[in-house]
Amino acid sequence: MEAKSDIRFTRKLIERLAKAYNVVVLTGAGISAASGIPTFRGKDGLWNKFNPQELASVDAFMRNPELVWEWYNWRRQLIRDVQPNLGHYALVDMEAYFPEFYIITQNVDNLHQLAGSRNVIELHGNIMRNKCFDCGKPYAGEIRLEKKEIPRCPECGGLIRPDVVWFGEFLPEEAIRKAQEVSTAAEVFFSIGTSSTVEPAASLPYLAKGNGAYLVEINPEETPLSSVADETLRYPADQVLPLLVIALERIRGRAKKN
Ligand code: OAD
Numbered sequence: 454m455e456a457k458s459d460i461r462f463t464r465k466l467i468e469r470l471a472k473a474y475n476v477v478v479l480t481g482a483g484i485s486a487a488s489g490i491p492t493f494r495g496k497d498g499l500w501n502k503f504n505p506q507e508l509a510s511v512d513a514f515m516r517n518p519e520l521v522w523e524w525y526n527w528r529r530q531l532i533r534d535v536q537p538n539l540g541h542y543a544l545v546d547m548e549a550y551f552p553e554f555y556i557i558t559q560n561v562d563n564l565h566q567l568a569g570s571r572n573v574i575e576l577h578g579n580i581m582r583n584k585c586f587d588c589g590k591p592y593a594g595e596i597r598l599e600k601k602e603i604p605r606c607p608e609c610g611g612l613i614r615p616d617v618v619w620f621g622e623f624l625p626e627e628a629i630r631k632a633q634e635v636s637t638a639a640e641v642f643f644s645i646g647t648s649s650t651v652e653p654a655a656s657l658p659y660l661a662k663g664n665g666a667y668l669v670e671i672n673p674e675e676t677p678l679s680s681v682a683d684e685t686l687r688y689p690a691d692q693v694l695p696l697l698v699i700a701l702e703r704i705r706g707r708a709k710k711n
Pocket of ligand 1: 480481482483484486487492493494495498509559560577618619620645646647648649650651671672673674676688689690691
């Protein structure tokens, strides 16, 4: 049976991609939806069932670190059990077509790296890593809650926490600096699978467009960015991105780096 798709790329996008040197992709929870990881907002979103202030904030950790760890261990397990999807793999392939190609992700699920992407800027940390709550030193040990005791930092004695950004916390300084730098330089900027509501990530597409980037949104639903984007592809990322790679092969060939 012949595969059918309504997905079409505009001539403008193809022309921009044909000559682009710098391409930047911002991803959110939607890119991992096809892998089976729930998004945060929307009907079945995590923040519809759980209160982020009770699970993903500094106050929550100070009040009840065991509960916060239970939540993160549950999410870790969920993530350990899944694989990257065609959207993640297509982004790995896209790297090969542009001299400068960056993925800025709000996701903490490590799936871009697991798929094989190299230039990944993690804005909200990585759920697979731990660090000290007090001094911030990375911590490599396992967190086993059966022992009913959260490990402490060998350096300063502080409690160990997941290395993710919580509500009310600043983003890792170097990550946001680099994200702003590459967004400013982008010639084509893709916003993929994000509700475009959480700052400062939500401002990056505006920064890119303000500096001349062609702005493309890939999301089955409308977002606050939709009316600003030069074009919106209202389909799941795992359907659009493999087709985009086929288009890139036609218009650019695999011209470059390893
Ligand atoms: P959201 O849950 O807010 O938004 C997910 C977006 O993905 C929605 O706009 C969906 O329409 C879209 N979507 C769903 N399935 C899709 C698919 N197959 N392909 C493409 N898009 C799809 O997630 P984020 O925008 O990532 O922060 O949320 C931003 C931040 O809010 C998260 O990083 C997290 C959360 O609180 C922290 O934990 C600090």
